[in-house]
Amino acid sequence: MPEEKPEITDSEWEVMRVVWTLKEVTSKEISSVLQEKKEWKPATTKTFIGRLVKKGMLTTEKIGNRFIYRAGVSEEDSLKTLKSGLFTHICSRAVGKTIADLIEEATLSHDDISLLEAALKKKKQDAVDDIACNCVPGQCTCKKDHGMNCQH
Numbered sequence: 712m713p714e715e716k717p718e719i720t721d722s723e724w725e726v727m728r729v730v731w732t733l734k735e736v737t738s739k740e741i742s743s744v745l746q747e748k749k750e751w752k753p754a755t756t757k758t759f760i761g762r763l764v765k766k767g768m769l770t771t772e773k774i775g776n777r778f779i780y781r782a783g784v785s786e787e788d789s790l791k792t793l794k795s796g797l798f799t800h801i802c803s804r805a806v807g808k809t810i811a812d813l814i815e816e817a818t819l820s821h822d823d824i825s826l827l828e829a830a831l832k833k834k835k836q837d838a839v840d841d842i843a844c845n846c847v848p849g850q851c852t853c854k855k856d857h858g859m860n861c862q863h
């Protein structure tokens with residue numbers, strides 16, 4: 712069975728972004744960045760750091776009287792986990808609309824749009840006419856949302 716990656720909260724993401732950027736960092740340095748951005752007190756930041764260490768997302772090393780924190784997971788792997796988790800929580804028939812909604816809400820550069828157009832052109836080669844519902848009975852809203860009956 713594949714190892715479950717721990718989920719992290721939005722606040723913990725804020726801490727991880729600082730660590731991924733600075734590579735090796737003290738709690739005081741993390742707190743300084745987040746106090747300016749989020750107006751968090753140092754104790755709040757330390758609470759999130761402690762949770763991330765327990766989850767294995769951060770590693771810690773004591774050097775003198777300071778603790779140095781490093782990322783226990785890469786930003787790339789964490790983003791992959793986040794992206795794959797998004798689609799496990801929705802009906803497979805709703806994925807396309809969800810992606811369209813994300814694009815609609817995002818601020819994109821011309822380069823971003825060119826990247827998306829190229830990805831869609833490539834994806835079109837493997838497109839299917841119908842996507843099977845992956846919901847279980849009691850969670851399926853295909854009839855209401857898509858006007859389709861499922862074979863549950």
